[in-house]
Amino acid sequence: MMFLILRSCLPAVVAFGLAFCSVAVSEDSSSKKDASPNFIVIFCDDMGYADIGPFGAEGYQTPHLDQMAAEGMKFTDFYVGRSFCSPSRAALMTGCIPTRVGVGGNFGPHSKNGLNPEEETIADILKTKGYATACFGKWHLGHQPAFLPPNQGFDEYFGLPYSNDMWPFHPGVRHLPLEERLKKWPNLPLYNGLEVVNEAVQPEDQVQLTTQLTERAVDFIQRNHANPFFLYLPNPQPHVPLFVSDKYEGKTPRGLYGDVISEIDWQVGRIIETLQELNIDENTLIVFTSDNGPWLSYGDHAGSAKPLREGKGSNFEGGFRVSCLMRWPGVIPAGVVCKEVAGTIDLLPTIANFAEATLPERKIDGHDISKLIRGSENAQSPHEVFYHYDGKNRLVALRKGKWKLMFPQKYGTPIPGKGGLPGGGSKPHQLELSLFDLESDIGETTNLAEQHPDVVEELQMHAEEMRKDLGDGEESGPGRRPLGQL
Incomplete structure (x- = not known):
């Protein structure tokens, strides 16, 4: 597949080597459409940087995602809010660094809190403009009713309240009697709105889940195609345990993981086909990305972050940087690669701009990247600096242009497992203050701190x-806001 890689027209010293240039697409191309645009965000779970064709997938094909990239834009330097599920989703929904909205780690079945309903989500913003909104998939921002999607701006919700491995079949408790397992991991519920429609999801139920979510998505689009809509599709896969329907089981040389990604690729194709059938394809922005890097502990049941370093849970690029595709015929130039820094925190302000909606009153960290998306002349990242906080609310890294600074920290390299079981822990390491040139060293192999003390x-x-705004670790800053509490 061929892509047009856009090189900056500015001197490298100004652009820090992060390139983007002009293409022949009018900035007001979408203004020709009378209707408000539709938005679809497909958010995979634990999908690695190199897990789809446009980013180098091996052992299986992703023809629909390849076509999406050929007809749209590939973002190579796209970041999530944190390399774990719940904080990453909080960042996407609110346009904020997770620390700002109080989401440090993952919510589980025993959690009593969640994303504060006082925060304005993308769905909340779009509801003010008359949008129909739906969330089909894994929520993971609090499972108590006050924190579920119907109370966070969504008209419709169908899916799991948290990760699909938070159930009595979790590898860590499989050896125990069921009564003991249920104390640690209660039965996994399936929701329709605020109603539990399956109190104990079984393996055979998860096999059908990707198909069910796709059918729900298609039905929602069909019912709302005459009016503007926002569809959020947070796939529970390819988070372990891996499940795939009969139509893709055993279809790829890569094994079960390849089968799962192939079914997600089918899902993307089915959604685009529906948009085309309804003649709303040219009025719909689709974003396809992941919540964090691959869960490398699971070996052959995990994806790949190549050529990035480490994966899920890490503060290296393999944890935070994810593959991202965007498609909007007639607005996004076709077959283009964007190397500018952007992230999920930018989706809320960007979508608000396209929908002519008002931004939240509370401070957010994201920026409008509509100029990047349109391929506007000399468009550059609106982020002077991109910050990374970890699950303990410590500022662990920041990126400016091609440079990434990582503060001293402990980290572990996972020992991979096999057959759906995690490996035996991880190899511990200590990282010193490190400066990486991500333009020439994407794998973060060479510390240049001593060579560039000025940087x-x-x-x-x-x-x-x-730190004056958000603090660092236990030292809180004035910009931090509280979690939602029961």
Whole structure:
């Protein structure tokens, strides 16, 4: 497949080597449409950077995603809010660094809190403009009724309240009697709205889930095609345990993981086909991405972050940087690669701009990237600096242009498992203050801190400014807001 890679027209010293240039697409191309645009966000779970064709997938084909990239834009430097499920979803929904909205780690079946309903989600913003809104898939921002999608701006919800491995079949408790397993991991429920329609999801139920979510998505589009809509499709797959329907089981040389991605690719194709059948394809922005990098502990049941370092849970690029495709015929130029820094926190302000909706009153961290999406002349990332906080609310890394500074921290390299079971822990390491040139060293192999003390000093000054807002670790800053509490 061929892509047009856009090179910056500015000197490298100004653009820090992050390139983007002009294409022959009018900035007001979408204004020719009378209707408000539709938005679809497909958010996979634990899908690695290299797990789809446009990013180098091996052992299986993704023809619909390949076509989506050929007809749209591939973002190579696209970041999530954190390399874990719940914080990453909080960032997407609110346009905020997860620490700002109080989401440190993952919510589970025993959690009593969730994303604060006082925060404005993408769905909340679009409801003010008359949009129909739906969430089909894994929510994972609190399973108590006050925190579920119907109370966070969504008209419709069907799916799981948290990860699909948070159930009595979890590898960590499989050896125990069922009574003991249920104390740690209660039965996994399936919701329709605020009603539990299956109190104990079984393996045979998960086999059909991707198909069910796709059917729900298609039905929602068909019912709402005459009016603007927002469809959020957070796939529970390819998070372990892996499940795939009969139509894709055993179809790829890569094994079960390849089968699962192939079914997700089918889902994308089915959605685009529906948009085309309803003649709303040219009025719909589709975003396809993942919540974090691959869960490398699961070996052959995990994806790949190549050529990035590490994966899920890590503060290296393999944890935070994800593959991303965007498609909007007539608005997004076809077959283009964007190397500018952007992320899920930018979706809320960008969607708000396209929908002519008002931004939240509370401070957000995302920026409008509509110029990047349109391929506007000399468009550059609106982020001077992109910040990464970890699950303990510590500022662990920041990126400016091609430079990434990582503060001293402990980390572990997972020992991969096999056959759906995790490996035996991880190899511990200690990282010193490190500066990486991501333009020439995407794998973060060479620490250049000693060679560029001026860059280190500049980035540390940016870090201090952010700490004045959000704090660092247990030291909270004035910009942090509370979780939702029962």
